[in-house]
Amino acid sequence: MSKSETKKINSKERIRSISGFPEWLPEYRLVELEWIDSLRRVFESYGFTSIEPRSIEPVEVLLKQGDTDKEIYAIGRLLGDNDNEVEPSYALHYDMTVPMARYVAANMNQLNFPFKRYQIQKAWRGERPQDGRFREFLQCDIDVVDTRPIPPHFDAEIPIIMHEAIESIGAGPLTTKINNRKILEGFYLGLGISDTTNILRIIDKLDKIGTDGVTTMLSNELELSATTIDKILNLATIKGSGEIVINRIKGLDVKSDLLHEGLDELKFVMQQLEKHKNGTFLVDMSIARGLAYYTGTVYESRFTDYPEFPTICGGGRYDNLVGDFVNKKLPGIGISIGLTRIFAKLMKEGKIKATQKTPTEILVVHTQNAPYDFIKNTADLLRSRGFNVEQYHEDRKLKAQLKYADEKMIPWIWFPPNKPNGPHEVKNSKTRDQNIANPNTWLPD
Amino acid sequence: MSKSETKKINSKERIRSISGFPEWLPEYRLVELEWIDSLRRVFESYGFTSIEPRSIEPVEVLLKQGDTDKEIYAIGRLLGDNDNEVEPSYALHYDMTVPMARYVAANMNQLNFPFKRYQIQKAWRGERPQDGRFREFLQCDIDVVDTRPIPPHFDAEIPIIMHEAIESIGAGPLTTKINNRKILEGFYLGLGISDTTNILRIIDKLDKIGTDGVTTMLSNELELSATTIDKILNLATIKGSGEIVINRIKGLDVKSDLLHEGLDELKFVMQQLEKHKNGTFLVDMSIARGLAYYTGTVYESRFTDYPEFPTICGGGRYDNLVGDFVNKKLPGIGISIGLTRIFAKLMKEGKIKATQKTPTEILVVHTQNAPYDFIKNTADLLRSRGFNVEQYHEDRKLKAQLKYADEKMIPWIWFPPNKPNGPHEVKNSKTRDQNIANPNTWLPD
Numbered sequence: 001m002s003k004s005e006t007k008k009i010n011s012k013e014r015i016r017s018i019s020g021f022p023e024w025l026p027e028y029r030l031v032e033l034e035w036i037d038s039l040r041r042v043f044e045s046y047g048f049t050s051i052e053p054r055s056i057e058p059v060e061v062l063l064k065q066g067d068t069d070k071e072i073y074a075i076g077r078l079l080g081d082n083d084n085e086v087e088p089s090y091a092l093h094y095d096m097t098v099p100m101a102r103y104v105a106a107n108m109n110q111l112n113f114p115f116k117r118y119q120i121q122k123a124w125r126g127e128r129p130q131d132g133r134f135r136e137f138l139q140c141d142i143d144v145v146d147t148r149p150i151p152p153h154f155d156a157e158i159p160i161i162m163h164e165a166i167e168s169i170g171a172g173p174l175t176t177k178i179n180n181r182k183i184l185e186g187f188y189l190g191l192g193i194s195d196t197t198n199i200l201r202i203i204d205k206l207d208k209i210g211t212d213g214v215t216t217m218l219s220n221e222l223e224l225s226a227t228t229i230d231k232i233l234n235l236a237t238i239k240g241s242g243e244i245v246i247n248r249i250k251g252l253d254v255k256s257d258l259l260h261e262g263l264d265e266l267k268f269v270m271q272q273l274e275k276h277k278n279g280t281f282l283v284d285m286s287i288a289r290g291l292a293y294y295t296g297t298v299y300e301s302r303f304t305d306y307p308e309f310p311t312i313c314g315g316g317r318y319d320n321l322v323g324d325f326v327n328k329k330l331p332g333i334g335i336s337i338g339l340t341r342i343f344a345k346l347m348k349e350g351k352i353k354a355t356q357k358t359p360t361e362i363l364v365v366h367t368q369n370a371p372y373d374f375i376k377n378t379a380d381l382l383r384s385r386g387f388n389v390e391q392y393h394e395d396r397k398l399k400a401q402l403k404y405a406d407e408k409m410i411p412w413i414w415f416p417p418n419k420p421n422g423p424h425e426v427k428n429s430k431t432r433d434q435n436i437a438n439p440n441t442w443l444p445d
Numbered sequence: 446m447s448k449s450e451t452k453k454i455n456s457k458e459r460i461r462s463i464s465g466f467p468e469w470l471p472e473y474r475l476v477e478l479e480w481i482d483s484l485r486r487v488f489e490s491y492g493f494t495s496i497e498p499r500s501i502e503p504v505e506v507l508l509k510q511g512d513t514d515k516e517i518y519a520i521g522r523l524l525g526d527n528d529n530e531v532e533p534s535y536a537l538h539y540d541m542t543v544p545m546a547r548y549v550a551a552n553m554n555q556l557n558f559p560f561k562r563y564q565i566q567k568a569w570r571g572e573r574p575q576d577g578r579f580r581e582f583l584q585c586d587i588d589v590v591d592t593r594p595i596p597p598h599f600d601a602e603i604p605i606i607m608h609e610a611i612e613s614i615g616a617g618p619l620t621t622k623i624n625n626r627k628i629l630e631g632f633y634l635g636l637g638i639s640d641t642t643n644i645l646r647i648i649d650k651l652d653k654i655g656t657d658g659v660t661t662m663l664s665n666e667l668e669l670s671a672t673t674i675d676k677i678l679n680l681a682t683i684k685g686s687g688e689i690v691i692n693r694i695k696g697l698d699v700k701s702d703l704l705h706e707g708l709d710e711l712k713f714v715m716q717q718l719e720k721h722k723n724g725t726f727l728v729d730m731s732i733a734r735g736l737a738y739y740t741g742t743v744y745e746s747r748f749t750d751y752p753e754f755p756t757i758c759g760g761g762r763y764d765n766l767v768g769d770f771v772n773k774k775l776p777g778i779g780i781s782i783g784l785t786r787i788f789a790k791l792m793k794e795g796k797i798k799a800t801q802k803t804p805t806e807i808l809v810v811h812t813q814n815a816p817y818d819f820i821k822n823t824a825d826l827l828r829s830r831g832f833n834v835e836q837y838h839e840d841r842k843l844k845a846q847l848k849y850a851d852e853k854m855i856p857w858i859w860f861p862p863n864k865p866n867g868p869h870e871v872k873n874s875k876t877r878d879q880n881i882a883n884p885n886t887w888l889p890d
Binding site: 011013014015016017018021022023024025026029030032033044045046047048049050051052053054055056058059060061071072073074075076077078079090091092102103105106107110111112114116117122124126136151153154157272325326327357358359360363372376383387388389390391393394404407408 | 456458459460461462463466467468469470471474475477478489490491492493494495496497498499500501503504505506516517518519520521522523524535536537547548550551552555556557559561562567569571581596598599602717770771772802803804805808817821828832833834835836838839849852853
């Protein structure tokens, strides 16, 4: 592409919003930042550390892993190749999982395992924008990758952390459905079917095409008998608490080592979760998760209050994703939170309250006869005591200064003395109380 | 571009680093995050609020403003246009200024002025990577935009904030050179030259081509007389404290209203800065700043210890950049910090100390006879008291658990009791002191 080929656009187009690329006003950005801070605090409180991989990956890496039908944004230098430099094909990452896997594989000799990381970063997908879908969005992931088998401890801890994180930002209640791919695959193996991948793919459509659709596909595509299909569908409809589900599955009288392993893992996970959070975690045998790479426990969360809204958190255990890069065993487990999706939905529902337009706590105004330096020193003093302080930027009529404070919703107005050695005063913007105050000792009430 | 055209790459290429796209190990990412937190704290303490514009802009917007020779990364959907949807030309932003200007213009009815914002965000430039230059980097800007003339207060406050920010991350000392375009342009006008833009462009090369080169260009291109060139070069070599510089310029006996205005502004700015920071702020008449949009005070900072290293902060006053979008007067002033450039340079110089590989403060280990739930409860209790706590993830030999803590540099190891009602103990990893401790009350010493 050359400079001259770029489209000419008019001035309205120059400032108009771009569909799928959200931007918030400052008062909402303040809330978004609080959310990011809270999430980070929760993740760090469990010993997860931040990484920030580059925004691009080789196109082949992005296409190989995960959903290859994701619409990927490729990048290329506008002015083209001017140094005979060969430009490889790079694209913006569409999730946090693939870059994390590549990062861990690339740095494995310098990382310590189990490696526990969180990532709160932008991702890009060239999807057609619609309710709950964005082309640029904040994604927020935690994952554990190990050089040894991942202990079941993490299968239970990861959703606990995720729920604590969602609660910390006031975005709950969530309903999280849990399953274990080993149960599904082990069950199919127990029925004598080895091509479990195709059954999983079809069962994953249960939500969309219903029992009849799935029956037809299982019968036509995989040529399964009516009895087998019946058992597969029986399994898929089981849901509830850990104990109930495990008993019902055992009652179906199908056996395999993998099924047994899956049931043991699920039992431990649900014991921990049900202790922690009664009712918000449910086992659901219809949850398979679309992505091919999951190999054990899988999670899927939705808003309890908006059950029709798409999944807002999802994840699970993947034994081969990371290791594939370096031909080693590096199993992992993790969960992903669609931060922008959650934020935009709650904003739309009027659940996000903007209470400030600035982080400023105190505005120091220019009063009659107080010199610039005195006002500046007052602001500096209050700032050195830990407050967020603006010195009003010019000597204007008080009315104009107070209007500024009012519009920006600044909670305190500070009045330096009008005469030498006079007292400072401070006004509470809400109650309109105004009192004498000492900038060395004043504290908000 | 279609899927089939993407280059096939081997497994080494899949994980190799991409030149100009830096990534840090977790121990350095922890420091980078501390830096970001500190910068944010300083900016917010002066009442600047965060905005996070989208990562892309229409190509025409990016090309129109600022350095049009920046190598811009255009984006395009890999799978192309499958819905007959017209894909406009978008590209990743190369700085924070243009997106801020567009954001302010687009939202001006919902913002309150003077609008004071900070932005800490990624930017992309398709430059040939070299020392101090990156293709993906963190940039960190503060700006003020107003609907009225910007008061000189901000010309002084902005570099004070910037120095405080750089000090807060321990990246100083910096040397900041200050100038005012009004002085340069006003001086040229006083000499009877109205085409000041071309002189500025040539004077900006003084650093690179020296006095002789500049003399030749001024003489050949602009056909200026030897006397005039002499005066222009005389001005360009003046540097030092505010008072010295102002007196020397007055001594050159050139007069114009614009020059007078510039000197007044410079006087106020330097009075504030020299009070604040003796010696680290210097006036330098050779500083013109390349960008066309500056119209008043300009700033340029380098590492005092590495004077050959490229500029790490720069900025100034621009009267027309924002307003251009909406055909209104929206003057602004701001400064930009090259965070990745600073971080990478100090890392290379060994000045960034990594002291932790995880935010974890306490590792709760599995001891003999302590059940999983008891260990979990201990970890939860310490976590609820505000500590970052990992419960070791499986019941392994103590040696393996301590090795993990050691490798991740976790400062405290917590030992739950070996027998019911026995005491907890905690060990300081550095001093190796181990003492009885109560998880309800223990505090690190």
